[in-house]
Amino acid sequence: MSPTLPQPCRDWLVRVNAVMKRDWCIDAEDAGWSDEDILRYWRFAQPPEAFVEWYAEKYGLIDFS
Numbered sequence: 001m002s003p004t005l006p007q008p009c010r011d012w013l014v015r016v017n018a019v020m021k022r023d024w025c026i027d028a029e030d031a032g033w034s035d036e037d038i039l040r041y042w043r044f045a046q047p048p049e050a051f052v053e054w055y056a057e058k059y060g061l062i063d064f065s
Contacts, residue, residue, distance in 0.1 A: 002035045013038055015048040023052060024061050 005013070017027040028038060041051060055061075 009042040019048050019052045
C-alpha cells in the first residue's frame with residue numbers, strides 16, 4: 001500500500017481488501033489497482049462492503065462458493 005495515499009483512503013483500502021479476500025480471494029494488488037484507481041474508488045464514498053459488491057458485479061467476479 002502506497003504511503004502517498006491519504007490515511008483515510010488507506011484505512012478504507014484495508015477494509016476493502018479484507019472484504020475482497022473474504023468474498024473473492026483477491027485484494028487490490030491482485031486486481032491490479034494503481035494508486036490512481038484506489039483514489040478514484042475511494043472518492044465514490046461507498047462503505048467497503050457496498051463498494052466490493054459493486055466492483056464484483058461490474059467486473060463479473062466469479063463466486064466459487
